[in-house]
Amino acid sequence: MKSGLSHRPIREWLLLLLAIVVVGGIVVPLWDIFGGLESREELARKWTPQRLTHLLLGPEQVVCYVCFVWAGLILLMRYREVLRQRTAFRMNLLPTETGARILPEDARPLLRKLDQLTGRRPYILANLIRLGLGKYAVAQSAPDVAEVVRNQADVEMSRLSATMATVHYLAWAIPAIGFVGTVRGLGGAFGAEAPTLEAFTAQAKDQLKIAFDCTLIALVLSLGLMFLLHLVQRAEETLVVDAQEYCQEHLLLRLYDPAGHPATWS
Template structure:
């Protein structure tokens, strides 16, 4: 059973490609018109293997790579778990025939069926929401009470997603912090060179420039990694939020609207 969306989805990747084509179509001709062939060659000549190694292989950069890889593996695991959770929508958890009704005496047998079906492939958020709702219906025989249980459980699951994302949120903050730490180290090295009176002027300028290069290289790499990580973090969080919404929608269509309430509220 697939979850039907109530609106058309935005094809963000297609729009990304369109945006890249538009920007490239405007910027590329302007860049060619504004610069000469010699300036472009000089720009490319600056990126030697030695320059790239200083940019990408500093100690702070390596620490940023570690944090990025760690958080990326966590996000990959979370994304795979969301994909696994979505498999519950195709399981035979509730009657889906048109006109089917769920009576109070059907609640406990259906709950046992949900446990049996979901027990073979691991816990599911959808299965747990249905099981708790059926358990409440078997006791209270009230559809509004079941709706309250489903809503509360959805809030619990959403809060659990947010709470367990704490490590990734910390790493997303730690990456630019490590970059700024490298910036401070580079600036401090440059200031120490300025305080030396015995250094020759040419040697002093080179050493100070190298230290300032370390400072800005660390910041550049850290902020670039942080931007990428924040996008993936946002994408995984959105997929988890959408999962909870789809679970509520499934319960609304196949559980709450099929419950027989012997004592309807006026």
């Protein structure tokens, strides 16, 4: 629905690439100047395969992976549902010809056409139109239709938000699980028993690695999940807004109101 846009879309991904280029152009030369080969070799000695195994494959990390994958699959299905919902915009559910008007006696035929085109499959756009035409067939009042469409759009937005509760819980649970591992590691560090000071220090260092590894992995996964959650929520909210805009352009502004009241959002 590009014709209904009232502003220029911001190319966020292009701005991200520009930010990476700018930061990379500053950081990479500084890394070469001040980091040098010695720092790279030191990193290679620290991050051995054994160290990476302990970092990535702890029990808390595995639970975090399960939560992340579960939430990711939910978000994937919801995004696929958004794409399916958008096919309704290409079904010609309402007359789009210039100057076309919708009279009260047209409401019932349009409802039958809508059910035939959608096969009564659930579409947000079709539901808004169905309720609007149904109200128009009974009340023959354009303002009443606008109120019904607006209220149903609010209901759809609330439903989308409410059904995202599981993903919100998982986004909170991942860092919480990481902190559980942190507490376990700190408890092991302070509760370590060893015959010598050197042995105690070595055991404490190993437990502290567990603590910080759990926190690191959990926070990284949480950041990634919150970004995916943001993208899907924005896609769903944009879907409802576009459905309202479609109804405004092709339904409300084309209704004939015998009383002469304009069909506007109240």
